[in-house]
Amino acid sequence: MRLHTAVGVALALLLPAAAPPSSTAAPVMSARPTQLVAGWTPPLSTRGRYVVDANGNRFRLKSGSWHGASGTWNGSGDPADNANHHAGENSNRMPLGLDRAPIADIVAGFAELGLNSIRLQFSNELIHDTTPVPAPAVAANPTLAGKTPLEVYDAVVQQLTAAGFAVILNNHTNTTRWCCGLDGNERWNASQSTATWESDWLFMVNRYKTNPRVVGADLYNEVRRDLLVDPNWGAGDEHDWFAASQHLGDRILTEANPNLLIVVEGINWTGVPADGLPHDRPTLTPARYLSHTLVASDKLVYSAHFYGYTGPRHSGATGTGETHDPRYEDLSPEELISELNRQAFFVTGEEGHFTAPLWISEFGVGGREETGEKPRAWFEHFVDQLIRTDADFAYWPLVGWHNTSGADNGWALLAWTTTGQRIGLYDGDDWRASAWTRLMNAPTRTGPVAVGTVWKMLSPDHGDFVESLRMRSAGDWDVGARKGACPDDLRLIGLSHTGNRGLCRSGGPTPSGAYEVVRDERNVSSDWASGYTKYQCAPNFYLTGYSVRGARVSSALCTATSQSLGNAGRTLWFDRGDNRGGAGGDFANGNYKGQCADDEYVAGIAFTTRVGATGTPDALYCRKLMS
Secondary structure, three states: OOOOOOOOHHHHOOOOOOOOOOOOOOOOOOOOOOOOOOOOOOOOEEEOOEEEOOOOEEOOOEEEEEOOOOOOEOOOOOOOOHHHEHHHOOOOOOOOOOOOOOHHHHHHHHHHOOOOEEEEEEEHHHHOOOOOOOHHHHOOOHHHOOOOHHHHHHHHHHHHHHOOOEEEEEEEEOOOOOOOOOOOOOOOOOOOOHHHHHHHHHHHHHHOOOOOOEEEEEOOOOEEOOOOOOOEOOOOOOOEHHHHHHHHHHHHHHHHOOOOEEEEEOEEEEEOOOOOOOEEOOEOHHHHOOOOOOOOOOOEEEEEEOOOOOEOOEOOOOOOOOOOOOOHHHOOHHHHHHHHHHHHHHHHHOOOOOOOOEEEEEOOOOOOOOOOHHHHHHHHHHHHHHHHHOOEEEEOOOEEEOOOOOOOOOOOOEEEOOOOOEEEOOOOOOOOHHHHHHHHHOOOOOOEOOOOOOEEEEOOOOOOEEOOHHHHHHOOOOOOOEEEEOOOOOEEEEEEOOOOOEEEEOOOOOEEEEEEEEOOOOOOOOOOOOOOEEEEOOOOEEEEEEEEEOOEEEEEEEEEEOOOOOOOEEEEEOOOOOEEOOOOOOOOOOOOEEEOOOOEEEEEEEEOOOOOOOOOOOEEEEEEOOO
């Protein structure tokens, strides 16, 4: 959520956000960042909470958003009239500023700011737009005249990556207009079908597949409530953002480009922002109990947005639609830290199935014209948080128009006049320069990042959750049942008594390729759960998945290894309470859970269908990894 224009009473009641006040700021001089675009080797992946390059070296996303290709039109009036565009800035369906500065100059400005990566917005409408851009809109880049918006986007991607930047594609909107309110862009499928959304993404990923510096897919921007319906995280319906992003992430990795980072943003808003009615900004809080597990366990990045004029339960409105909830800028530094950690930063600050790099892919504040004490203090405190947590980040926005009348929005770090004069962060009088330099030059984790323990959860809540590429290629191994299978580099380490959830862990045996679907007691070597049905793996097989019919255990998926596994085992009961032997986080909130120890593997599942029982998992057979 960024600066919004006036949009009427209906929108004021649902997610409006007014621009911060404008005035003239006193000049502030500051030294520039000392580190520009550094060498790095694609592709990018993740190790725990860090993004790393192909050599395993930490690659901190020091990013900014170059907006415009997702649209700047406010949705009413003639799109050709600049007055009908956000802040009077008409992007003409392209990255902003191409009428005022050559692409090379804009990209050089990004390097001057110390950035290494660019979040590049697009709309689904842009992909199919065959109308050539107006020649005046690319006056500073005349070779782009006559091209479609997508062809201009191509040229921008090429220029950025040729200069060494990593580019993360961001599906910002369905329609090419300014986000975010009741604008038809509330969800990935607000103005189009989910099938179209997925198809467009596969098209875009394949379009840039041969460019290794296109490193990520930021799936959708600020998922939020429309007029009547909230998005959700795990309900299994057409408004389920967790399910939609999970499904598309896997499709991108399996059908288009296995090298991309998959960026999933939290839910930006639910409810009606009115005192007395439920409303909230969930952000990433649902991921604590329901997190993504992709077919590649090292490709997930979580994302969140924070602005001082919004709040944990404040939409950002001023006047009509404003509630009495505090904005982030109203919080004390201690309260701000606590709230940020609760909403998002826990994914990098704690170990669990939800652990992933956290990319604050939007934050920002007004520049020269912002003299308000609270907005300025908030920005300083938020920069402190980014430094303290060594977080990845992307400023919003990078490029703007500068009008000598002072009518520009003032948030951009780089702005150009109609004559091509740049008025940038370091051009003499922007109060944000000192905070930005402090952020860019602060100590940060660099160099090699060791491979640590990976935890991932399985959630066949509403259907199959098979994240093993090997088992996907094997076909349906238990027809009619809901199946869960760990990614190929992980092993199953825990199950829930009810709720069908599972927990996967790294550090297990190396699979040899063979597998067995066990539906009887053929492999049971001892009565380790007397009176219960036991599905047990054969010697030197270990559990990597399971299936259920309703709540009842249907099968155990056992995977072979050429390593010699231990045979001595113990029974771990969890039918009457939690019985967990390690970390990993709460993968089945509100349900009893069983988890073998870190140095054990799961060799079997026990359950009962006696009168009054539903056949849910009651016990695990845990064996030592080493014989």
